[in-house]
Amino acid sequence: MTDCSSCVVRNRAICASLDADELLLLGKMGRRQRVKAGHTLLWEGDDAPVVANVLDGVLKLVVATADGREQIVGVVFPSDFIGRPFGKTSPYSVTAMTDAEVCIFNRNSFDTFASSHPDLQQKLLRRTLDELDRARHWMMLLGRKSASEKVASFLLEMSERLSGQGCDAGTLDKGFELPFGRQQIADILGLTIETTSRQLTKMRAQGVLDLPSRREVVINDRAAMVVMAG
Template sequence: MVAQAEHCETCVVRNRSICSALAPEDRQMLGREGRIQTVRKGQTLVWEGEDALLVANVIEGVLKLSTSTSDGREQIVGVVYPSDFIGRPFGERSQHSVTALVDSRVCLFPRAAFDRFAHEHPELEHRLLNRALDELDRARRWMLLLGRKSATERVASFLLEMSQRLGETHCNGAGPLDSFELPLDRQQIADVLGLTIETVSRQLSSLRASGVIDLPSRRALDIKDRKRLMALAGD
């Protein structure tokens, strides 16, 4: 097993995660509080409504944030990628479940230990605040997407966001990907976008027929005309 301090020095997301706010010696100190855990596809790391005992940095993979509606249905409320932060520091209850969409790895911290460390390191608290504000901005953009955009605009916007976020993780920030595997199936995409699975399938087929994208397999996607896709997204 790799020592945690050694892992911190070789961690692929250390320059983009919340830990990047810390000096190297402080990062290693925080690292000694954590442990690396593999989360298999379909495995739930955190359950909605449970005591918030853990927080985590995503190192590898893609996970979904979901909540249950009053009639028991699942609603996906977000997707997290490498370098994203999971959990609710200084909170008592988990607001949503966190489940791996693909095999993933996370760096887990006991929430109580993380909270104490954050209190002692204002630069980490400041980074957490910035992250929270970024998530608020993302939530506002998503409200616009769901409330104002057409089905075509929603699907196009979703594909562009996937391209950008997956590009950040695979290309070290070099730019969005033109070819990638969708981490969500069509039903999950429909749930995220507030559409039916039939509508999502029709929109993808239409984009493919018009030469904007290609779908080599059920999950694989190639963006053939990014400018047209951006125009269809309303960007």
């Protein structure tokens, strides 16, 4: 069992809708689990037996074709919800991009619990609606944007989502550290690793950004970046 009252994402995750008693009940169902970077929590097509909350780290949702092409269809951060409630096989794999920690629930137990806790279900609905908006926004990027627009859009979104992480939520840092490498950026944007790399180099040459190290990005000219994002 898990002690929810001291949970790091207690107030941001869907659990935030629950009172002390309910939290205790949910806590009995959940258990914390560490996932090492690169390890896969859920496999695409499997009858996924669990749902989970992310406590720490970053995970990716991946869809693959038979011949091995991969597309990242979602990136989840702490307090985000993972999995497919209500009895469906997982339509994507969930893999840790960094060392991560999640709070896992048996799906059937969770479904039952959710059904009798409308507030929790509403929180889940809101979250799912937001995810859907984000996914549809991303569809525009994948279908209609050029490589440079894709990279610019990606950096701006990451800058926003990663800034929300720390204590000083709200302020946009100029610099931030990406939790993933070039290949994964490419898999998010529907590009190859080479094209991604070239676009970044071009932007650095233009002075719009700096790349102090492999995973660090500093946005020098956010306005220009917004224009490039299309």
